[in-house]
Amino acid sequence: MALWRLGxxxxxxxARLADADALPSDGAVIVSLGRWLSERxxxxxxxxxxxxxxxxxxDAQAHLADLAGRPLIALAFAKFADGRAFSYARLLxxxxxxxxxxxxxxxxLIDEIPLMLRCGFDAFEVENGPTLAAxxxxxxxxxxIHYQPASGAVAETSPGPRPWLRASAAEDRPLSRPRGPSxxx
Amino acid sequence: xxxxxDFDQAFVDAxxxxxxxxxxxxLAGDLTEEQFRPHRLMNGLYLxxxxxxxxxxxxxxxxxxxxxxxxxxxxxxxxxxxxxxTTRQNIQYNWPALKDTPDILAELASVEMHAIQTSGNxxxxxxxDHFAGVAHDEIADPRPYAEILRQWSSLHPEFxxxxxxxKIAVNGATHDRAVIQAHDIxxxxxxxxxxxxxxAVYVGGGLGRTPFVGRKVxxxxxxxxxxxxxxxxxxxxxxxxxxxxxxxxxxKILMHEKTLETLxxxxxxxxxxxxxxxLDLPPEEVARVAAFFAPPALELKKPVSDRVxxxxxxxxxxxxFLAANVTPHKAPGHVVVTVSLKPIGAPPGDCSADQMDxxxxxxxxxxxxxxxxxxxxxxxxxxxxxxxxPAVYDRLASVGLATPNAGQIxxxxxxxGLDYCALATARSIPVAERIAQKFGxxxxxxxxxxxxxxxxxxxxxxxxxxxxHIGILGLERAGEETYQITLGGxxxxxxxxxxIVGPGFSYENVVEAVETIVETYMGLxxxxxxxxxxxxxxxxxxxxxxxxxxxSAGSDI
Ligand code: SF4
Numbered sequence: 039m040a041l042w043r044l045g046x047x048x049x050x051x052x053a054r055l056a057d058a059d060a061l062p063s064d065g066a067v068i069v070s071l072g073r074w075l076s077e078r079x080x081x082x083x084x085x086x087x088x089x090x091x092x093x094x095x096x097d098a099q100a101h102l103a104d105l106a107g108r109p110l111i112a113l114a115f116a117k118f119a120d121g122r123a124f125s126y127a128r129l130l131x132x133x134x135x136x137x138x139x140x141x142x143x144x145x146x147l148i149d150e151i152p153l154m155l156r157c158g159f160d161a162f163e164v165e166n167g168p169t170l171a172a173x174x175x176x177x178x179x180x181x182x183i184h185y186q187p188a189s190g191a192v193a194e195t196s197p198g199p200r201p202w203l204r205a206s207a208a209e210d211r212p213l214s215r216p217r218g219p220s221x222x223x
Numbered sequence: 224x225x226x227x228x229d230f231d232q233a234f235v236d237a238x239x240x241x242x243x244x245x246x247x248x249x250l251a252g253d254l255t256e257e258q259f260r261p262h263r264l265m266n267g268l269y270l271x272x273x274x275x276x277x278x279x280x281x282x283x284x285x286x287x288x289x290x291x292x293x294x295x296x297x298x299x300x301x302x303x304x305x306x307x308x309t310t311r312q313n314i315q316y317n318w319p320a321l322k323d324t325p326d327i328l329a330e331l332a333s334v335e336m337h338a339i340q341t342s343g344n345x346x347x348x349x350x351x352d353h354f355a356g357v358a359h360d361e362i363a364d365p366r367p368y369a370e371i372l373r374q375w376s377s378l379h380p381e382f383x384x385x386x387x388x389x390k391i392a393v394n395g396a397t398h399d400r401a402v403i404q405a406h407d408i409x410x411x412x413x414x415x416x417x418x419x420x421x422x423a424v425y426v427g428g429g430l431g432r433t434p435f436v437g438r439k440v441x442x443x444x445x446x447x448x449x450x451x452x453x454x455x456x457x458x459x460x461x462x463x464x465x466x467x468x469x470x471x472x473x474x475k476i477l478m479h480e481k482t483l484e485t486l487x488x489x490x491x492x493x494x495x496x497x498x499x500x501x502l503d504l505p506p507e508e509v510a511r512v513a514a515f516f517a518p519p520a521l522e523l524k525k526p527v528s529d530r531v532x533x534x535x536x537x538x539x540x541x542x543x544f545l546a547a548n549v550t551p552h553k554a555p556g557h558v559v560v561t562v563s564l565k566p567i568g569a570p571p572g573d574c575s576a577d578q579m580d581x582x583x584x585x586x587x588x589x590x591x592x593x594x595x596x597x598x599x600x601x602x603x604x605x606x607x608x609x610x611x612x613p614a615v616y617d618r619l620a621s622v623g624l625a626t627p628n629a630g631q632i633x634x635x636x637x638x639x640g641l642d643y644c645a646l647a648t649a650r651s652i653p654v655a656e657r658i659a660q661k662f663g664x665x666x667x668x669x670x671x672x673x674x675x676x677x678x679x680x681x682x683x684x685x686x687x688x689x690x691x692h693i694g695i696l697g698l699e700r701a702g703e704e705t706y707q708i709t710l711g712g713x714x715x716x717x718x719x720x721x722x723i724v725g726p727g728f729s730y731e732n733v734v735e736a737v738e739t740i741v742e743t744y745m746g747l748x749x750x751x752x753x754x755x756x757x758x759x760x761x762x763x764x765x766x767x768x769x770x771x772x773x774x775s776a777g778s779d780i
Contacts, residue, residue: 099462119261121344121384125461128381133496149245149262156380168253179244181237183230185374186450187501200508202375202450202501203230 041141042162042173044155050163052089052110068112071096074105094144098126106134113159114144124157131158131191148172152180158189182206224285224593225370225515227335234377235332238339242266243325250322265345265383267313267338268324271645277316277324278341279331283351283369283393284312284596286336288583291594293334295579301327306579308564308572308600310636310687311390312350313341317643339377344385346376346457350392352400353597356518357552357559357605362412363420365395367513368449371504375450382457386464387472389457390429402598402714404428404437405690407474408456411716413443421445426456426486427478428718430684435475436718440487446509448494450502455494459486519591519606524556528610543627543669544616556609560590561629562602562619567659570652571637572600581622589615600636601629626664632674632741633659636687640680640697641704647680649697649704650730654678657734662741671741674755677712690714692756693740694721695733706733710740710767711759722764725772736771743770 041050052066057073061080066087074081074090081088089110092098098105098113099122105111111130113123123142130136141161142154148169151162155178164170172179184204188194194204227235242262249259263269267278279294286294294314298306301323302316309315319327331337341348349372351365352358372391376382382389394401395412403409409425422444428437444452460474463481478486535542550559562582565571574582582602586594589611595603602624607615619625628634635658638644640651655678662668677691681698688694694709705727712721728736741755743766748758759767 119384120466121382121386121461122466124381124384125458128458132498147258149241153378153380153383168248180241181234181378183234183237184380185234185377186379188380190498190501197230199511200230200374201505 039163039165040170042164043160047173048161052087054091066109068110071098071101071105075101089139089141091143092123092126094123095120098122099129102126102129103134106130106136108136108138110139110141111136112141112143112163115142115146115150116144119145119150124153127154127157127159128189131189137191148177149179152178156184156188156192156194158191160191224287225282225366225512231335231374232332235335235337235339238266238337238378239325239328239332242328246321246325261343261384264343265340266324266328267341268321269342271317271643274318275321275324277319277327277338278309278313279316279336279338280341280348281312281314281336281596282348282373283355283366284353284598285355285366286594286596288586288592288594290334290336291579291583291586293330293336295576295583297327297330298576298579305573305575307570307639308574308596308602310598310600310638310685311348312353312596312598313348314596342388344387344389345383346379346385346389346391349373349376350390350401350406350598352394352396353595353599353603354400354550354559354605355395355595356516357554358396358398358400359551359553360397361395361553362397362414363395364513364516365393365401365410365412366516367509368410368412368422368446369393370512370515371449371509372453375453375502379457382461385457385461386466387469389460389474391453397716399714399716399718400597402687402690402718404718405430405434405687405714406437407460408453409437410449415443419445422449424452426490427475429473429475430687430689431473432470432682432684433476433479434684434689434720435479436720437475438478438483440483440490446506447504449504451497451499452490452494454502455490455497459489459493463489518554519593521552521554521557521591521606522608523554524608524610526555526609528556528612530610531612534613540625540627541613541616543665544625545612546669547627547631547664548629549612552606554606558607558609558612560604560607560612560615561597562604562624563626563629563634564601564624565628565634565659566623566626567628567633567664568656570642571635571655574602578622578624581618581624585615585618599634601634628659628664628668630673630675631664631668632662632671632676633664633668635659635676635678636691637678638680638686640678640686644680644685646683647697648682648699649680649706651678651680651686651695651697654695654697654706654730654733658737661734661738670751671745672751672754674741675714676737687714688712689720690718691721692759693737695737698727700727704730706730706736708733708736708740710764711756713756724764725768739770740767743767 068089087109091112094114094116143163269276392406411423424441425437548561590604635655637655641647678695679686690712707727709721
């Protein structure tokens with residue numbers, strides 16, 4: 039498994055803590071949503087960063103506002119694409135002002151990464167071989183121009199004339215940029 | 224009609240390139256079928272009973288001659304020489320090879336067409352009134368709004384993995400020809416007291432195994448708020464729609480389980496919380512898109528044509544065609560011609576490549592290059608000068624497209640059924656063919672008047688039987704096909720789900736049962752102007768039940 043962010047593969051500064059594991063006194067950790075809810079006081083008092091992981095299929099909607107203060111939130115994708123996490127991402131970024139790392143975990147595949155990026159995810163735990171290979175080659179598939187605004191947390195330009203059009207920043211899409219209007223036309 | 228600019232063209236080209244790469248990876252084994260599935264569906268590619276099926280979008284049912292010729296070419300080169308027009312303003316090809324599909328999509332992109340989101344759990348091809356821009360009763364052309372929605376919904380990053388498919392329809396006239404109340408979102412263009420354009424918004428309509436008529440969540444949504452409000456509906460649905468059971472996953476079930484008031488409250492709260500700057504529609508932008516749909520400049524003509532009158536007097540079949548397939552145009556001296564794809568005894572909606580070419584030629588010669596596709600699986604030449612009708616009719620007749628039965632009992636909607644569909648429990652096309660043969664397209668059918676018969680081959684209801692004046696649902700009981708009949712369904716502004724008349728009929732007897740129903744109607748109607756639907760609404764099920772089950776005629780039991 040590797041952690042990928044825009045710009046390349048990166049070190050994961052966070053350690054995944056199982057619910058049964060003792061809480062280490064230092065070092066950044068990720069705990070489950072259940073543990074966060076039951077041990078919130080201890081976890082908030084801890085000086086080192088604590089991120090929260092939401093498992094695939096969990097109904098996280100009620101907890102989004104609460105989680106928005108965390109430095110990291112990991113949302114897991116189940117095998118059969120459960121699209122709720124795309125809306126969680128938009129709500130976290132655009133409604134609750136979450137500015138920490140939003141990490142996609144679970145079934146993260148190359149064809150969905152561009153959509154996840156546009157919803158506000160900025161880190162991806164990748165296991166799938168072809169996905170790793172494509173990311174290593176700097177290849178993000180799909181159009182780099184879009185028919186609707188993305189999350190406000192995503193840097194995109196507005197190529198006009200229709201106000202809802204967007205274009206990904208050029209450096210996000212090293213190889214797959216199609217012909218199209220430039221940002222200033 | 225709408226034309227792609229550089230942005231639109233770059234988008235579909237990039238999408239084709241992406242799909243080509245996905246197909247390559249699938250063929251190389253880098254993508255499993257399970258991983259490939261959502262991507263091929265998002266590009267209109269289904270796995271059917273015999274082969275792949277490619278479903279191509281004809282957004283809001285408008286296309287031009289050049290596009291129709293391309294559809295014909297694809298049918299010839301990549302399929303078996305024909306295509307099938309569906310109930311959602313799409314065309315399906317039943318025999319493409321997987322390896323060819325990227326090339327087919329590239330061919331489509333070369334004429335500003337695509338297959339994006341014609342299947343899968345995403346926002347589907349947005350449909351609209353097929354008489355848009357030509358109808359007398361139009362408040363405003365629905366197509367600019369449908370086009371704006373098409374754009375906004377294309378590869379929407381948040382709504383590409385919904386609980387289930389999501390269908391939007393827009394109607395701009397007072398008469399609903401787009402069946403908007405059978406859609407997840409139905410938008411009816413309205414004007415408020417101040418004369419401003421907006422929408423009545425219906426949510427939660429849908430057929431399938433649990434049919435519901437859409438409920439009104441807003442009586443007047445200002446034009447400016449169109450995208451913001453639709454996005455709010457989609458977000459509530461994406462977050463709360465059921466994912467545990469695909470038969471309970473549509474928004475109609477959410478509406479049913481939550482109640483109208485609760486769901487409406489959630490949609491309004493989500494709408495209130497939106498970022499207004501992002502999705503508000505500026506009027507200049509709507510005007511810019513609307514300008515694409517401005518009607519062609521039509522020469523003013525006399526509202527009566529001697530040539531047409533003379534031909535009507537001496538040619539009964541032409542007279543039938545005038546009565547059934549020709550509708551007044553809002554410009555005097557012009558008409559809208561419905562080209563029936565329901566020849567007696569053939570599968571509804573099928574069209575050969577040669578016929579497509581012939582329609583393209585006719586559109587160029589007589590209809591300002593424009594063609595429409597209706598959800599009733601017919602084609603339309605929207606701008607024909609009255610005096611050209613004899614010539615148009617003769618050319619249609621020469622390619623087998625002059626069946627004079629639009630809106631009549633033999634203009635049947637039928638899904639593919641057991642002949643093509645893996646999910647079917649009974650045949651539907653042969654039942655449609657037998658009914659059409661029974662009543663024909665002549666005097667008998669004319670005497671019956673407007674009557675919509677709709678047939679589905681299983682409870683998924685792709686043939687829209689719930690909203691047929693006579694609906695027929697093919698089921699399987701103990702290894703035998705059995706057909707359940709519903710009466711009084713309607714897909715217009717007075718939408719209603721048909722009522723089950725009683726126990727089902729066998730494959731052999733179902734046509735006779737329809738005949739009994741029709742005879743009963745003919746016997747009890749007030750006069751020839753009382754349509755089947757009006758008569759049914761007056762008398763209810765009882766007389767039909769009695770005729771079917773208490774006398775022996777047509778009954779199985
Ligand atoms: S109604 Fe059933 S048989 Fe007919 S096309 Fe739909 S799924 Fe197939």
